[in-house]
Amino acid sequence: MRPTVSRSAVFAPLAALGLWLVSSEARAWPVDVAVRLEPDKERFHKLSAVDWVEVEDPAVVTAEVLTGSSELLLTGLKPGRTLLLLYAEGKFAVWALTVAPTGASEPARKPELLAVARKACPGLKATEGAERSLTVEVKDTRCRDALRPLLETEAWLARELDLTFALPLMQEQLAALTAPLKAQGLRASYHGAGLRLEGSTTPEGHRKALWALFRQSLGRVPLEDRVEVQRPAPPEDAGTPKPLTP
Structure with missing residues (x-):
C-alpha cells in the first residue's frame, strides 16, 4: 500500500542555502536544514534547482527528484536519523532528516x-529561541x-x-581534506575566502x-566547484535496433 502523502508548504530553495564548509576533519557542520518526517509517509519540497540528491542511509529515508521538475x-x-x-x-x-512518530x-x-x-x-556569543x-x-584547536x-x-x-577562523586552523583544515580528496583524484585550495575544488573523477x-x-x-x-565529472560513454549500439533473427 502506498504511504500517506502530506504535501509540505515549506519551500527550501537550494541556491538560497548557499554553500559553506565547516570543521577540520570533514565538510561543514552544522547542516543547512533539519526536516522531521513520519514513518510510512511522504513529504514534498519544492527546490529552486537540483541536479541530484543522495541519502546517507536509504533504510531510514528515501529521496527522489521528480522527473521534469525540481520537486523533491x-x-x-x-x-x-540520516x-x-x-x-x-x-x-x-x-539536510538532517529525522523520522519519528507523530507526537514524539x-x-x-x-x-x-x-x-x-x-x-x-x-x-x-550564542542566542537560542526564535532568533x-x-x-x-x-x-585554536581546543575551541574548534x-x-x-x-x-x-x-x-x-x-x-x-x-x-x-585563524589562518593556521584554515591550513589544518585544508591538510585534513588532502587525503580523502586525493583518493578521488581531486585537490582543494583556498583562494581568498573560498575553497576551490579541482580535478577529474x-x-x-x-x-x-x-x-x-x-x-x-x-x-x-564558499565553494568553487571546478571538478570535471567523467560520465561513462553510452554503448556504441545504444539506441540502434537489433536486427530480427529468422
Missing part, C-alpha cells in the same frame, strides 16, 4: 555542550574541537552561524568528495 519527494521508512546531500549548479547542501518529543538540548564551547572559545545565532572566533559536537546537535543551522568520486568536505570541515566557506 522524501519518504520516511523507519524511525531514525543525512541528505543535495547538489545543484556547482553548490551543495546537507524533539531531541533533548545539551546545554553542557554549549558550556564547554563557551569555556574553550572566549567571546562566543538563533552563534558567533565565535576560532583561534569543542564546537564540533555542539554543531552536530542541530541546535544551530548553517545560516545561523558566523565563524571566523567519476560521479561516485564527486559525491564522495562532497561528503568528505562536509564531514571534515568546520567553519564554512
Whole structure:
C-alpha cells in the first residue's frame, strides 16, 4: 500500500542555502536544514534547482527528484536519523532528516555542550529561541574541537552561524581534506575566502568528495566547484535496433 502523502508548504530553495564548509576533519557542520518526517509517509519540497540528491542511509529515508521538475519527494521508512546531500549548479547542501512518530518529543538540548564551547572559545556569543545565532572566533584547536559536537546537535543551522577562523586552523583544515580528496583524484585550495575544488573523477568520486568536505570541515566557506565529472560513454549500439533473427 502506498504511504500517506502530506504535501509540505515549506519551500527550501537550494541556491538560497548557499554553500559553506565547516570543521577540520570533514565538510561543514552544522547542516543547512533539519526536516522531521513520519514513518510510512511522504513529504514534498519544492527546490529552486537540483541536479541530484543522495541519502546517507536509504533504510531510514528515501529521496527522489521528480522527473521534469525540481520537486523533491522524501519518504520516511523507519524511525531514525540520516543525512541528505543535495547538489545543484556547482553548490551543495546537507539536510538532517529525522523520522519519528507523530507526537514524539524533539531531541533533548545539551546545554553542557554549549558550556564547554563557551569555556574553550572566549567571546562566543550564542542566542537560542526564535532568533538563533552563534558567533565565535576560532583561534585554536581546543575551541574548534569543542564546537564540533555542539554543531552536530542541530541546535544551530548553517545560516545561523558566523565563524571566523585563524589562518593556521584554515591550513589544518585544508591538510585534513588532502587525503580523502586525493583518493578521488581531486585537490582543494583556498583562494581568498573560498575553497576551490579541482580535478577529474567519476560521479561516485564527486559525491564522495562532497561528503568528505562536509564531514571534515568546520567553519564554512564558499565553494568553487571546478571538478570535471567523467560520465561513462553510452554503448556504441545504444539506441540502434537489433536486427530480427529468422
